[in-house]
Amino acid sequence: MVSFALNRACVRPAFIKAQRPCSIRSGRRSLRVCAKLELQQVAGAYANALVEVAQKTSSLEAVHSDVDTLASVLKDNAAVLVLLSNPVISEDRKKDVVKKLASEAGFSQYTVNFLNLLIDQNRVEALEDICESFEKSYCALTDTQVATLRSAVKLEQEQQFLIAKKLQELTGSKNIKLKPVVDEELVAGFIVEYGSTQIDLSVKGQLDRITGELLMTAQTM
Structure with a gap:
């Protein structure tokens, strides 16, 4: 022992x-x-x-x-x-x-x-x-950046690998640790959160942005 x-x-x-x-x-x-x-x-x-x-x-x-x-x-x-x-x-x-x-x-x-x-x-x-x-x-x-990966459906390992590789380039970290979370409210796409940064590539995020732009346009009319 x-x-x-x-x-x-x-x-x-x-x-x-x-x-x-x-x-x-x-x-x-x-x-x-x-x-x-x-x-x-x-x-x-x-x-x-x-x-x-x-x-x-x-x-x-x-x-x-x-x-x-x-x-x-x-x-x-x-x-x-x-x-x-x-x-x-x-x-x-x-x-x-x-x-x-x-x-x-x-x-x-x-x-x-x-x-x-x-x-x-x-x-x-x-x-x-x-x-x-x-x-x-x-x-x-170990210079590891932890990131939460929220997606509408569970992503394949290859997709997670590509996202982690891109994050590694963006952050300059030696290692990336993804924490996958399924969030059906996103409809499609995914959101990556690390530190105080958020990358929103979800359909819900796009819809929210469009809605916000429309509301701003309506307020200025």
């Missing part, structure tokens, strides 16, 4: 404790905001630790693939996170679930041990935020 260098020291608990506690104002909304901020701070610390280990062990791509898969699993099946976060369920039972999931998805041992560490330290509730934070760090390290 491959040893996993990530331990309690790696996640820098002192750093987590050093964070200034969020000032609690009256009202449930303030409490929720505070809790969310603290959760994001914890997630960032754990994600950075996982990135560091993945880099040192030359397994960044493998771990990133695992995290990508894990994020999809959590998105499609909320019951997994509910089960792993349930304080009533034993740690052994949770680790059995992780073992089964890892076996089916082909996770690396580093990812498995990291998930077990989250269980040991009762931090599984931060898993979704950890995946998101890890993704941001990975993209920054």
Whole structure:
């Protein structure tokens, strides 16, 4: 079994404790905001630790693939996170679930041990935020531009490849990661969104532009 260098020291608990506690104002909304901020701070610390280990062990791509898969699993099946976060369920039972999931998805041992560490330290509730934070760090390290591709129907792989290649030319990024989303309201065509930029090549977008032009013309008459 491959040893996993990530331990309690790696996640820098002192750093987590050093964070200034969020000032609690009256009202449930303030409490929720505070809790969310603290959760994001914890997630960032754990994600950075996982990135560091993945880099040192030359397994960044493998771990990133695992995290990508894990994020999809959590998105499609909320019951997994509910089960792993349930304080009533034993740690052994949770680790059995992780073992089964890892076996089916082909996770690396580093990812498995990291998930077990989250269980040991009762931090599984931060898993979704950890995946998101890890993704941001990975993209920054590998010069990867993430873009959302919204289309009226699911595009073929070849079409997605051509769009990604064009985006690579436009952005100058080393890598492009497309996140396809089917949006039937677009009628036809597609919209690409990355950063603060939007490229609208949808029929709906064209209709909206024509409608806007007609309204402007009518106002000036």
